Amino acid sequence: MFFNWFGFWRRLFSFIWDSKPKLLSIEEACDILNQDEEENLEPIAIPEEENVNEYDTCLKKGIITFKNENKYQIDDLYEFESNAENLYIGSRVSYKIFITNCTIKVTDVKLIENDWDVDETGKSTWCSRIMVCKVVKRENRNVILEPGDVTVDLDKISIEFIPIIGDWVEIHVKSEVDINITDFSGKILEIDKVNAVRPHIKNCVITSYNAKDNFGILNKNIYFLSTCLPYGYIPQANDKVIAEIIESDQGTCVWRALKILPEALAAKKEQITDVKESDLVYAHEHINISSESVELTGLNLKTQFFVLIENISDEVFLIKSVGFKAPSQSKVTSNVQDYTLDAKEIKKICCDCESKSMGDSRDLIEIDFGEFKIGYWVSITVGRQSSFESVKCIRKGSKYLNNYSNEIIAGQRVTSAPRFCSVKIPDYTLPRKLLDIFNRFTFRDAANIQSELQAYKPSLFNNLTLMNYEDKFHTLLYLEEISEKLALQNYDQDLACFIRNGEYLMLEINNLKERRPSLLVGDKIIASDPTKQDNKDFEGFIHKVGGNHVYLKFSPMFHDSYNGEDYSIRAVCGRGSLRSMHHAIFLAVKMLGKDILFCTQLTERELQVNLRSEEKQITRRQALEKMYKLKNKTPVKETAQPKSIDWYNESLNCYQKEAVKNILLGVARPLPYVIFGPPGTGKTVTIIETILQLLRMIPHCRLLVSAPSNSASDLIALRLINSGVLKPGDLVRVISFSYLMSELLPGELVPYSATLSLGREGTVPSAEVLKTGMTLGCSSSAIGRHRITVSTCGSAGRLFQMGFKRGHFSHIVVDESGQASEPEVLIPVTFLDKYNGQVILAGDPVQLGPVISNPFASDNGLGESFLERLLNRFPYVPDFESFPETSGYDPRLVTKLRYNYRSLEPLLNLTSSLFYNNDLLVTVSSEDSKEAKTLAKLKDILPLGSNSEPPCIVFHGVDGEQCRSNDSPSWYNPHEAAQVFYYINELYRMGLESKDIGVITPYVKQSREVRLILTEAEFDCPKIGTVEEFQGQEFNVVLVSTVRSSSEKADDLNFISCPRRINVTISRAKCLLIIIGNPNVLSKNIVWRSVINYCISNGAYTGCQMY
Template sequence: MFSFLKNVISSFWSENDADLSLDEAYNILNSAEDKEDVELPNEISHSDDIQDDYACYHKTGTVTAANDGSYTIDDTYEFKSQLENLGVGMQVSFTVYTTNGEVKVSDVAIKDDWNCSMYNVRSSWTSRTLICKVSKREGRQLIATPGDISIDLNSITSEFIPIVGDWIELQAKVELDQNITDLFGKVLEIERICALRPRVLEGCVKEWCNETKTGVIDRVVYFNGDTLTSGYVPVVGDKVIIEAIESDQGRYTCRALKVIPEKQVDKQLTLTSDISCKFEDNKEGIYISDNIFLNAVKLGRWITVNLESNRCKIDRAKNVNKGSFLLANSKFKLKRSELVRGQYLTVPPRFISARLPDYPVPQKLYNIFVQHADEKNDAQLKEDICKAKPCLSMSLSFNIYEDYFHTLLHLDEIQHLIALKNYEQDRVLFIRNAEYLMVEIENLSEKRPSLIAGDRIIAKDSYNQDAIEYEGIIHRIGAKHIYVKFAQEFHDSYNGEDMSIMVVTSRSPFRRMHQAVGLAIRNLGSSFLFPTKVVQQKPQVNFVYDQYYDHLHFEIDDDCESSILEINKKPTRTEKALAALKKHAMEQQKNVNNDNENSPTGFSEAEHVKSQLLLDPPKDNNNKSKKHSKVEFPNRTQTPLKLEWYNRKLNYYQKEAVRNILLGEARPLPYLIFGPPGTGKTITLVETILQILRLIPHSRLLVATPSNSAADLIALRLIDSGVLKPGDIIRLVAYRCVVEDKLSVKLIPYCATADIAREGTNLQGFNVNSNGLTLGCNSSVIGRHRITVGTCVSLGILYNMGFSKGHFTHIIVDEAGQATEPEIAIPFALLDVLAGQIILAGDPQQLGPVVISKLSAAYGLEETYLDRMLSRFPYVRDSQGFPDTGGYDPRLVTRLIYNYRSLPNVLKLSSDLFYDGQLVATISPIKSKEANLLNSVKEILPCQNNNSIPPSVVFHGVIGENYQTPDCPSWFNPNEASQIFYYVNELYRLGLKHTDIGIISPYIKQVRQIRSLLIEAEFELPKVGTVEEFQGQEFNVILLSTVRSSENFRNYDLKYKLGFISNPRRVNVAITRAQALMIIVGNPYLLCQDPHWRSVIKYCVDNGAYCGCDLTYSS
């Protein structure tokens, strides 16, 4: 540049050249300025002057590239804009500034020649907090006043979804303007928005309109249907806990972000917080001075604080090893007698690539449990636990993530150890059975925690405390007996002596979860575990695909569609689209010539209409998201692949999920697929896996599930697809699955167990047993297949084998709603967030993971990662921002809405309560096997008002009595059991089989009562069980006994989470098991006091499907 200026100057002073005119001189100087502007980005990016990081420039330039909302100015400055008529070659004005070394562009406008004085000017910017009010919203765009500030929710960080009227706090970068008193110039960038004055309050519902889904709490706080917890329908007078923010909503000054019934308060909505005072207490020689007074405190002044500890130096040693630990590695104290080891399922390896840390239970926590063992009130226990672990009183955040989940896992393990005492017995006789010694345990299948092969039995002489202890390994588990192998010397010497036994289970699952929690912090980071915004990425796959749209209408009978519309009363967005398709089809049909049947193509009239629709779908402005033309990626050099569906029966939303996953525009944030049972989540995952394998050749997939049954199901679906070649997939199983013989014959050739021995130290190598199962595979075999399938816990063995993050490119988790967050972190932690992708599928409204410790469940271990993501920005539902996708950002979430299992009337109840009324039934209420079955039992059902279709959901009111027996804490209700027996008898009389019927009760004692009645009557026994036993299953007819009939025990159930009262998810599971008919038997007066059951009973009353005791129900 300096050489260029030198030439300019020399041109003025050269004696040999002719004098320049004034215009020529100005042209030369303007060219020099342009040269300086071109060099500006490099100067900004690499300048050592710290002021450059706060500099901004008003500039002009030419748009040189444009691609789908992304533009480039002067081949240098990239930006995104929604300006209309902006194209290549246009002159624009803009502001360019730097932040953290990154050049950013804002305030782009088409150049105005009348105001050129503002161009090419340098100024500065600063960070500032602005208090604004949302005055307008269109989709994801907000306008905030004062200043008419435009905010794009897709590009900022937020913790909630604002609406018009909300007061918000903006963290922004603003230009400094010296012409304004407070120097507040143009807003360059909005970084974050926060709600103003968020707080948690108690209140009472004063108004609620079911039509508009709006209400008022305490005459001050406005709320709408989006703020309600799933399944809750408010009624005037309900006591609620709310999270409120400042907002102008007509005559109301606050708005609720979350509304929870008082009896189901979320752990994170804490009314009071006294955690700070606990840090002010004097403890362990540290004394906190009171009322420290500092003179003349000024900004910038340095203050020296002296800390003095009077703790004895000898006492420091106790923090080196945190005291003794409970059953660390299941080792026994030295004062115990000698322990003789048993016969293990496999020989433990001597050398392991990566050993699991112990993560022992701290003695301090265990002592607190022992101290409160005899107390019935948990309040003091919770208080002492929170004092020992203050993180439990805080909302979950990245800073306390590790400590929080380590503590919850320790609490769960302590309860696990306490529960194992139920297996302890004195004076036990072993029964010889071939190579085993058997032990009889009553109610073995009902005891929790369940025993599995590989667990250990410690046996010793009942009458000699110093006798030798023998370790026995459980090899098999029967209905009432466990099959144990001790050391051979014990088998030879045992002669029927009385023995005392205790059970010791493996700690490996807990240790793997502890390790995964730590790895999640290091490998995933805060932006993954606690996302607050979406940083859009370029598509990960270059592909094209043919047009598709929601043509499910063609698979539904005309009578079915009209009946569904009649049942749902108000057509939904999807139904309107179907109606538009039908109208278009009728118009096309009128134009079809009858001679087409004899045309050379051989198409029938119906085929012609359908083909025309598929080629030329109707133009519907309200259904833009339903139609997709071919999409290409011109910026990619390689030839795009064609997306061809392996399963051509996928519906529109399933295809959308697969397409969005392949694009991966929100990577590394996980993609969520959720929906109720029967909507095809697993089928969608199978298609996704197959498409990733085909379109991303370098991919290696890890497929995880919480249970073996779910892992087997998805593995079998992948094998049955016929796409995979031998060696593409491996089903990783634990050795106990082999011993217990629980593997499907079809799956055995694809199964293998892992050997964690360091490679080269196990000379035997892997072998194949007689069934074709591969045993003992090392790291050279396991993990090298394109697809590895296993349970979350069993996949933790990959850490022991030395696999590091990034080995698998895609982590896929099915049934994610049934896994705790530490459990799901085991496969997660193997992800490289810079290059990988995670996909989750599940239903957050069904029963979650089984957590033994009520304390751990209360503090958040029961809340799954799927739950947590769907309740926070940017995953949270935004019906105004994403009206075409059910309120969810399609880059992050797909909700499946088409149900293929249940009649519309059965589906509507759960749809309205738990799924925002979005579910669509595909089964005809008139022409289907389910409808025929319902009609066959019509005579035993109450008649609906002016409707020929029998009711699919019936409530039979029974005022009974609930009882307990001395030997069992569970409850039973003889009156309800008799009514259930009556319905079973009638259903059998009308031709139904036992395989058509399922009977559910929340109490095991009622299950036994009903089962015994049916056995005494010599009926074929249908499936009778608790709600947990029915999750994932469906029957044509479901009979449901709620049992509880006494007001005195309602609060007891709420406190200890018993029955249906305390858990809306248990209600949801129960009412979604039926395909054709559900009959609920219970006390309506008691159940109406629960908000969810109140809605169920009202649904039956409104549809004329209530019978039994008299009921006066006021809506």
């Protein structure tokens, strides 16, 4: 505040001594300004002589004394922003000031060229009011409203939707009081907020949809754009939807939908159409067609069957040709070309069938009589006895018995707990009330559980706000913890025997690697003696995890006394990551607040890095400024010299470079910057370049780089090390002790890795450096010196316990942020200094999201990532009118990467149209690329596409049988497994290797079934796994087995119908995707319906008949 007091006293003394104040030199003025760096952050006080009260408006004259780009200062007192081109330092202006929320606002600034250009200074009154207007025009970020010709700058107001021409809106304004107008509404001083008029939710039916022009109609009077549709949904007439609508004039429509959610698909047979059969008839008054059913026990088997053509009339017919419609498993072996069928004659047509499709299917035989064609479907059944017995899986209703009150005899921890911690976070103990709810009901009693939760925690079902933010997310995390406890009951054993192995006691657990949730080093096993009633339980910590065993250490007394007795055991997972997430929620509200968590307005900050513009020409405004400065020799504030970017990776495309530039500029800080990276667009490469450029351009910066998983964190660390840019000591990879013991850490990262010591410095032994270069037990002073700290989101919570304050890291980078829950991402983000720091979130909100096991937690907000929630809010939502060149996203906040380096064009087109608004651009050639040549080799085993070329995506319909065995609730489908085997055999025959193939299935049991078949055949096994195991990976050929084959409702398809899972599934292939499933079941889902229709329209459907 020194500078303002100086101006005040200077004025005061000039009146006392009636002399002009002494002018300061530039150096003296700079010295005064530099005494307080935060002066500009504090509000400027109004001189006492002005005496401007709340609701007063004061018209004044003054001189512009400071200018920096579009920021100005009048008389060294009042700050304002303007894009006018005729304002310079020294310009005389008139302006109005008023006070709102204890802040001075300057408005209506006008250049004074003559004294009579402005009225006399004076005061007036203002008030708040609401005006209803209609959007009549859009000019970039400006919205023009009528009546009143009001201009709204979307960058300067609070709004929660993107208005278009025709929308009716309510604007909350501060306006002068004009007694000469009937409603006293004078000139608008400021616009605070814009709301839609009459927003509400309505059940609707799709009237029509124009996919070419991307708009549609609901209920004949509600207009909607394709941008309001959920990912993966292509609407069709008569689909039932739920819409959020507002009042808007759109031609004949008087409403507009802001958001649409599908409720029920239209039940129409023409939704999915099979082969074109318009010229076929299936019944004729003079001709009868019949055939026996064909049955085979397995694939690649041959059999012969006959089709009978009977002439029941007295006429003679000429059979011109007989053949099966491709694709088909059958072929005609009889020569019946130009055969004369006499009256009452029966012609036997000999056919061969070679089984290629498992389950029930039909082949269409066409008999051409010249004047007409008759079609007949031959039923074919190909079956295989599964190696698993098909029985109904019976599961007990899981309950969490929260009556464990026995005395616990402590075991031996993996690492000793420190006596003195720098920062101790609360326990955030699970509330007993929530435990009691899930103790009384199972998840089958969803209605009862929801009723109890609504009574106990109403905020759980309310929209997320800053007021309920903590309460809601704490409850969501508690619900997820309860589900984890229930899942851990899978490890419970009534009678378990330990095996001595040196210093450990081993516990055998079958299929340990495949069980979920996984047991990790540091988790606990609680053992109790069922034969004793001494109320004592023994705690054993897991020190190692083997294939089917965990290695435990109980108390020394237990080890000494154990003699092979049976114990009842239960597993208990550590709560460290949960506590970190709870604490991150607390810190987020306190440290980040509404401006970041619930931002509705973008306020530009000064450039973080002044980059040299690549444009050689200057604007008219810049030219006038230079001329004015040369003429008047006006001293201006010196700014940092522009810097040019020397790219470390010259192969970056224009979108990747723009992302890096926009992050370096950082004008939207502290709002998170988003790198939206669809599959195969080079997101990781962009992150690496961003980190390296930040280190180069901002020498004092310190980065915390996090990701939800260890594999993603390792990848970033390896790429940074292999860049060759970093110096020794620049990077540290922080790991947990459990990850160290898992032996999964890449060898290249070992010298850069360190575990942390939570003990206060001076109270614990110093760090130990191993021969490999790894450091164990690092203190905060050692970790804090590195310029880049790479960790998982969970491990970042330990940095807070070590005493790291917000602002220690200048930049927070979170990769794969779409895969983490909001509390998990907030663990690293809460280290942000929101006045000087920057957050970069990279990921894809349309791919796999957080893995949440509790349905009530997932449905009420925990299943939505922070990245996804941001991109669904203003100012992150796309505005195609303002930003047509950047997919509708504001480049100050978001860059969407568009060039795909993975897939051939037909594969990319499917993914792009369903999930990315047709934004993705192909780079893989369909002519001479490796992918194109690989696809050409596979032509013989694929149906012929509509363009007479082998299709990149094939849907093979299999009407199989879904089964469950008595040892697992997971589904499997033996018919689809056999079909997968058939294709793998054909791919190997065509020269592909196991490394070229990936097999995706949503169920673990199906993975085992496919793997067993391949093992029995002594085949090399390609990668086989669930969707989660394939995120971020790519293969030349991907086979997908969807498993589910019964006639369920769409809601019963479980997670195979999740759009994000489907997106990951269909975007892994580089040249060929083969989907094996039941189209009659999958078509009940909105996304699978679109996938199947895409295959049909491109001639890439084969297999069972659709109905």
